[in-house]
Amino acid sequence: MSSMGQDLLLILPQIIVLLTAVAALIFEMLRRPTGSLMALAVGMLAAMGLSISRLGVEATAFSQTFRVDAFNHWSVIILCPASVLFALLARSELKGTGREGTVYSLLGFATLGSLLLAGSGDVMFIVLGLLMNSLSGFALAAYPKTDAATEGAMKYFIYGSVTSALMVFGLTYWVGTTGSTLLSALNNPGLQPLPVVFGLVALLVGIGYAASIFPFHFWTPDTFEGAPVSIAAYLSVIPKVGAIFALSQAMKELPVQLVNWPWLLAVLAVLTMTFGNVVALWQQNVVRLLAYSTIAQAGYFLLGVVAMQQSGLAVHSLIVFAVAYAVMNTGAFAVVLAHGTELKNFKGVGKQHPWTGVAMSIFLFSLVGIPPLAGFAGKFLLFGAAIDSEFTWLAVVAILNSAISLAVYLRIIMPMYYQPTMVISNTYSRLVSFVWIFCLLLTVMVGLGVQMFLF
């Protein structure tokens, strides 16, 4: 087979996702939103199945610009089904609105952006992936056309434009100094440090925006609050995982001798975790609270990136935490969609709806990192990776942060069980129930069966 054919075969999962998004768009043009949803579900699950069958394959496509490695496979396996879950949540929330099918199509394109980020072996793919991600995100966030949604989307847009521009500008320094757009060209300790630092800072600005890393997180709470809950859930998972994987791909190459990036990232991790957790302590709106919690979780992700070159656990820890984060966070947002976005909506939920109460508690305890849940497995490996690469102090800070985060999440758990019920029994779509039950099972199973993710 020709090398072109081989390359196309290697990126088949991404091609399937692209075709899925296009198919969803075509169904929307035919005014068949249900068809869009079905197309998305079928295509995404097919892509996931294909990537599962390819686990363990290590290759590059298109002259090393795209990497077919663990990050690539797992990004497909995690994000494709996640996008279907978000589509189901969106279906229950936005059913019957004017352009329902575009939501599914945009979710497909956004997911494709994250898949390109996760497999990027070239700065061009990072730029491309980030733009696909954020352009789809603007439209999704603005979808309801309310003032809050428009304001949130506007913030997301402006931050996105400025940070992307900065990133593209700074990355040209990398291209200039290495003479190549390949990330692997950076793996040369003889390079000039200054342009490399320029490029690194620019990359962090762009990635930091997509992954909500302090101090590039400013859009996060407002955009989440304004957007539909299902879109907030999407924004919290898909761009973040893609961006973190892209950062890992770049940091895999960057020599520590040129610039001490592990320290820089470690400092960012500390600021991000601490800021997210501490500010979340004061939130009254559950979506905002979860928005700050996703900022904090981005900080934990960085622990794995810091250890990228020094610990054998780093790749595993990032993948397991990404799986865990996707299921527990999606589950928590699904319960919010079911019960309301204010803290007071959660009063007495544990008595009225015992099972959603238990589910929400489990999602939140998993976010804290309490065993044997998924979040524990992820954090455990992340801490291990950090200690393994002699960043014990970072692991200590992360641990203190976990204790703060417990106080944050208990603010939701407490009223569920220990305050009198306020609302009359509310009903919600079966789709939402499906999503939280699915996430609940996975949150428990990923924690106990973490072995499945360690190859």
Place this chain on the structure above:
Amino acid sequence: MDFPLLTSTIFLPLLGALAVLFIKPEKPVTAYTVGITAAALALLGAILIWIKGIDAGFSQLEEVSWIPSLGAAYRVGVDGINFPLVLLTTLLFFASLIFSTKIKEKARTYVALVLLLETACLGVFLALDILLFYVFFEVVLVGMYFIIAGWGHEHAKKAALTFFIYTLIGSLFLLLALLSLYIHTDPHTFDMRTFMAAPALKGLAAALTFWGFFLAFAIKTPLFPFHTWLPVAHTEAPAPGSALLAGVLLKLGAYGFIRFALQMTPNAFREYASIVMVIAVISALYGAFVALAQTDIKRMVAYTSVNHMGYLVFGLAVAAVADTEARTQALDGAVLQMVSHGVVTGALFLLVGSLQDRVKTREMSDISGLLHTAPVLSGLFIVAAFASLGLPGLAHFPAEFQIFLGGFSVYPVAVAFIIIGLLVTTGLYLRAIQKVFMGQQPEGLSSPGLSSPGLSSPGLTHYVDLKGYELWAIVPLILSILAIGLFPETLLSVIHETTKMLGL
């Protein structure tokens, strides 16, 4: 393969919890029947483990693959150090569940949580894999949080939050220490036996790991100055909750000190033993003096826990530095102290619960002459109090005696100081007994059975002595206190086999 006795004992309570949750019995009675049956079966399991025979090393091993890539597996086993704790745990949970039957509110959830807690505690003691240990250790936290918050007294929510966050910080440091053990062992494994057989850590890594363990278990045990969560949690928890908290949960910390700090980082422990010893002495004295200052009888009992745990950790510090003979003595004493404190304090908290139900107050100055109105309650309380202050013939004496005996060879001055603690606890218990049980019974209250509720003075209701369910819960504990005091050798022989083998 043999019948998995250990695994069955660990998971029987959990099975009971699931049964209670899924059957959804309408009446609390059914929930309690299921719960008590499950706890009784677990107790039976513990006895069968004893009959099957406990060796010096780990025996009755059960192993199932879990995360082979990381070297973690489901491994459980029993030896002379964890077996007494398994026995204590099953006994105390059984007693507490019987005592709990008066809790009618949300009985189903309550029983399920208590049983979950029992599984987690047994898991902690029997686990031979540090990851498994940690999983159970944290589940204990979550279970206890919900019990305190859901069924506690006035300020229960705040107390539960303090308890949860405080001990979570501790267990997170434990996680770090465990990770450090894992990373510094080649090939990587989570098997405890590997770490104990050949403590691999050296230098700074060993020191940091040791202090990680110390912090985690000092919060859990608790030692001064990490004890501040304890009085709050104890005072607010429901009586059976306090009994479990003091009787079993504090032992998780003490057990961790032995298993991890002493057995896995022995050199670091030896190096810092004098610091640990000083902290232990301060805890013992501080606990005793603060208990003396309490007017609330439940807080008083809670602070005596700090005092007793001080003795225990003192014994461990001795074991870290002393020669073989003194080490074995101190360690035997420390392990027995865990069991003694479990049954004694468990009984005391249940009795305080009964007392509070009757007189509606815990202020000692408001109660007097209880011996006249509730003689059985008073009698049992006095026996348990005498045990707690270390009277020979009762449970604490053989334990504390051995700790001090072992300690005398290495820290004679410290022993002299720590014995002051014994004097203070004697004083405070005698004072409490005098105030609460002796003296005149309050006016307007005649002997049981003679007065009708209408005749009693305002604020004081007509007392009834211990009821059947309370007796069924408390009497077995009192009998254990006597048994340990009179025949300590029964348990000590099991403990001794293991402690004399430990070549630290």
